[in-house]
Amino acid sequence: MSASYKHLFQRATAAAPDRTHFAAHSHHLWPDASYLGQLAAWDDAARLADRKWGRVMEEIWPGAQDHVAAELNLPDRSTVVFAPNTHELLLRIASALPRRPLRILASDGEFHSFRRQSLRWEESGAAKVERVPMDQLAERAARGKHDLVFASHVQFGTGRVFEDIAALAALARPEGPWVVIDGYHGFMAVPTDLSGVADRVFYMAGGYKYAMAGEGCAFLHAPPGFGARPEITGWYAEFDDLSLPPEKVGYAPDAMRFMGATFDPSGIYRFVAVRDMLAHEGLTTAAISAHCDDLRARVLAALPAAAELLNPGSPARFVALRSPQAAAWKDALDSQDVIVDVRGDVLRIGFGLYQDARDVERLLEAMGNL
Structure with missing residues (x-):
């Protein structure tokens, strides 16, 4: 299991304990330091x-x-x-x-x-x-x-x-x-x-x-x-x-x-x-990216066949999936308190330091129920 940095985000996670947030590219959760x-x-x-x-x-x-x-x-x-x-x-x-x-x-x-x-x-x-x-x-x-x-x-x-x-x-x-x-x-x-x-x-x-x-x-x-x-x-x-x-x-x-x-x-x-x-935690952008790359790889391995991946191999911190079902998928995930976002027919799943392997499991479980 990859490392977890949830201890740096205790206030944000405690504020919505049932939420699984995969929209870091939209509104990143704030760490306690903020x-x-x-x-x-x-x-x-x-x-x-x-x-x-x-x-x-x-x-x-x-x-x-x-x-x-x-x-x-x-x-x-x-x-x-x-x-x-x-x-x-x-x-x-x-x-x-x-x-x-x-x-x-x-x-x-x-x-x-x-x-x-x-x-x-x-x-x-x-x-x-x-x-x-x-x-x-x-x-x-x-x-x-x-x-x-x-x-x-x-x-x-x-x-x-x-x-x-x-x-x-x-x-x-x-x-x-x-x-x-x-x-x-x-x-x-x-x-x-x-x-x-x-x-x-x-x-x-x-x-x-x-x-x-x-x-x-x-x-x-x-x-x-x-x-x-x-x-x-x-x-x-x-x-x-x-x-x-x-x-x-x-x-x-x-x-x-x-x-x-x-x-x-x-x-x-x-x-x-x-x-x-x-800086105190020794977390550079490269280190955070490596953490997120591991989470993204787990998601990419389980993508729905009906979706077109728009940014394969991209180092961007989110994956973009094109499908006519994108909006419906987002609504279904919202109903399970799994947060992603959609732009037209593109579903975006974003990765951040506050996520760990358990969050990916919850995301994939929710996607599997679509």
């Missing part, structure tokens, strides 16, 4: 009041930057900035591009926030968007003249992994195109080394999924020299330059140039607390 991080945020606000921002920006924020930089092998933590969600970061990046309408190239499997926003940009005339299959993206980017190339590292619907980040990075220039990698389904799920492309690509992700820290802690790695003056920013973006005359708009020289305004720091507290816990 509760301590949340309490620390509240306690600091009560203890320090206005002065809490000194602790947030001088201790918690740099600690979170260090964790992101270590996870992605970034050469400099100052290229990392945080925001409540990645949609805000997308808007700030787009606002820094001078051309209108924007010429955007993207894969045809991007997450809803980008899909919806890009469609609306097309409606308003703010952008012209070309969407191609993931395996054609790098080739099309090399042939086309685009301002922005957007691609998920791991596609949220199929679990397919984009392998051509370096090829896109080779095309990136400060004058365009800019390359944005959406890492939300890859960050802390697939070991990721950006050291070779950190000077040329944007990368954004957050704490909601495999970082196990919940919402409110999205982040952006912004390469130096790309987007010195984004249009959509808040007063924190000129925090280092508040001595400017009132009629002047200043910008920080590092990733803080993409900063917004006053924010809730509790998500960043949770992120730091979870990462500190993982």
Whole structure:
């Protein structure tokens, strides 16, 4: 039997003891460490009041930057900035591009926030968007003249992994195109080394999924020299330059140039607390992936014959099964308090650190009753 790490998730499991949760790719269960991080945020606000921002920006924020930089092998933590969600970061990046309408190239499997926003940009005339299959993206980017190339590292619907980040990075220039990698389904799920492309690509992700820290802690790695003056920013973006005359708009020289305004720091507290816990336990992303790979192999060995596996051999932290019965299967599993999710005709089963072999047995038993 594989190892169990349920002792790190006692509050989440005790809150719903009959639940078998296999939707870590959607809403990852929170470890106990995140509760301590949340309490620390509240306690600091009560203890320090206005002065809490000194602790947030001088201790918690740099600690979170260090964790992101270590996870992605970034050469400099100052290229990392945080925001409540990645949609805000997308808007700030787009606002820094001078051309209108924007010429955007993207894969045809991007997450809803980008899909919806890009469609609306097309409606308003703010952008012209070309969407191609993931395996054609790098080739099309090399042939086309685009301002922005957007691609998920791991596609949220199929679990397919984009392998051509370096090829896109080779095309990136400060004058365009800019390359944005959406890492939300890859960050802390697939070991990721950006050291070779950190000077040329944007990368954004957050704490909601495999970082196990919940919402409110999205982040952006912004390469130096790309987007010195984004249009959509808040007063924190000129925090280092508040001595400017009132009629002047200043910008920080590092990733803080993409900063917004006053924010809730509790998500960043949770992120730091979870990462500190993982370091204490010796649990790297590679180690967690190995644990999840064992669980996934047990599930793959017992897949229903009626389902098409969309991501065979993928290191993504979930399996995607296409079937006309996908929605019915999800409803049947829900009735047994076995939690998966569905996107159209694709059933997704996600794996996390809080699961063990007994959870897989319960999942397979429930699937066997379909």
